[in-house]
Amino acid sequence: MSMVRTANAQYQPLGKNGQGQVSLGSGVMSEQPYGFNTRFDDKPGTNPEELIAAAHASCYAMALSFALAEAGYERGKVNVDAAVTLEKDGDGFSVTQSALVLNAKVDGMDEKEFETVANDAKDNCPISKLLNAEVTLEYSFQS
Incomplete structure (x- = not known):
C-alpha cells in the first residue's frame, strides 16, 4: 500500500x-x-520547522495510539508536544532535534510496559524515520 x-x-x-x-x-x-x-x-x-513539529507530534500520537490498541489497551489518551530545533551550521542551518514530550493515561497499563511501547512507537513512527530518510530531487530550470 x-x-x-x-x-x-x-x-x-x-x-x-x-x-x-x-x-x-x-x-x-x-x-x-x-x-x-x-x-x-x-x-x-x-515556517518549515513548525510544520515538521506538527507532523512529528501528530504522527507519533497516532503511532503510539495504534501500538497501545494492538497491545490490548482500549481506553486512554495521549497528548504529544514536539519542539523542532534549527541551529546555525557553518554557513547554513540544520535541524538538530525533534523533542517529543508525551503525556499519557492508559487504563490498566503499567509504566514499564508503557515505556517499551512508547519508545518503540517513537522509533517506528513514519516521521521519526523520515528525519533520517533519503531525500530525492527532481527539477526543471528556466533562465
Whole structure:
C-alpha cells in the first residue's frame, strides 16, 4: 500500500526580502505566509520547522495510539508536544532535534510496559524515520 500526500510552496523575490506561501494538497491549509521574518523573527505565519513539529507530534500520537490498541489497551489518551530545533551550521542551518514530550493515561497499563511501547512507537513512527530518510530531487530550470 502506498499513499502520496502533497504540498506546494512558493517564494519570491529571492533572499531575506522574499515572502512565500505554503499550501497543503488537502486544502486544510492554503496560502499560509512564510518567510525570513516568520522563521527567525516570530512574525505571524508559519515556517518549515513548525510544520515538521506538527507532523512529528501528530504522527507519533497516532503511532503510539495504534501500538497501545494492538497491545490490548482500549481506553486512554495521549497528548504529544514536539519542539523542532534549527541551529546555525557553518554557513547554513540544520535541524538538530525533534523533542517529543508525551503525556499519557492508559487504563490498566503499567509504566514499564508503557515505556517499551512508547519508545518503540517513537522509533517506528513514519516521521521519526523520515528525519533520517533519503531525500530525492527532481527539477526543471528556466533562465
